[in-house]
Amino acid sequence: MSEMLNRSTALMLRAGIVVSIVIMAIGLAVQMTGGDDTILYIGVLILIVSPFLGIIVSLCALLYERDYRWAAVAVVLLAITTGGILFAM
């Protein structure tokens, strides 16, 4: 049970953190040598959205496993998280 859910969610998080850390490191080097911080911004953005992308991947995995009860939980969480951000802005 849950093998696929855990594997796919962890894979998404791993991809997010590795890509963002590499881009942030490049961005820091660029900025410290006098460049602008566009690359840095992209790296930070990818890092921040990783947990949110993790929830979306979990939702897909739960749908694939036909675990509709928990998939509904994921949908509610996505809705509340998105609503919270819109509320804060």
Next chain:
Amino acid sequence: MDPVILIGLLVMGAGAGLLGAVFGLGGGIIYVPLLMLLFGQSPNEAVAVSLIGIVAGSVGASTVFVDKGLSNVRLDLLLEITTALGAIVGAVVATLLEDWILMVLFSIIVIYSAIRMVLNPEKTIKPADGAEGPFAFEYTDPQKGEHIEYEVQNVKGGMALCTAAGMISSMTGVGGGAIKVPLMNIYMHIPIKAASATSSYMIGITAFSGAITYLLAGVVPLDYAAGVAIGAFLGSLAGTAIARKLNAGHLKKYFSVVLFAMAIVVLLQAGGII
């Protein structure tokens, strides 16, 4: 940015990321005061950088904890719903209450949790044989290679208390994990290792909402955020290695020491001493 500052940020991030991964905490209590006192950031900038450090530590730790099944993704999703709702309500209520009242309230809860964690032995409920209830879960403890089954208790009460935890942490800016780990362990009877690993992931989801708001508002010092995030990621990987070797009883004892320390720091802040 000065290389010395970068090294400082990396070290701070690594320390907080390591502690965060071992105990399922975010590290806001370390980041915010240090960023303000040592690195001269404004309170707003410090909170923004702290949230990004928390996301990095959480995601770093979760790559391991989720993959190994220590972090319970289903519970993450469920408990995060009420935590997020609480955080939204908390953001509104915080404007009506004095800061020191919230901080004292937080300290009382944390000290109570610390005492309970020392006194209460680990108690998990094994699911009845063959029962496939929605709240029966399992994982393999990497320290002993032992297969552990547990059935989560008091789910509704736990969800309700997570609302309170979300409120208090969004009002005080600290304490997502400090409140939720004892809550999951003592009240919902989730084994301490699963509770802290589950909290590790939840914290990142909670911090995501705040961090993205700050980023879109353009108030994040990006170089500071990147320095802290890289440090926190490296620290979190070291933390997961330590967490896997620790035995559950020791983890609970160390956790209560960390809780007492957090309560003292927050009380000192409430009294205006730091």
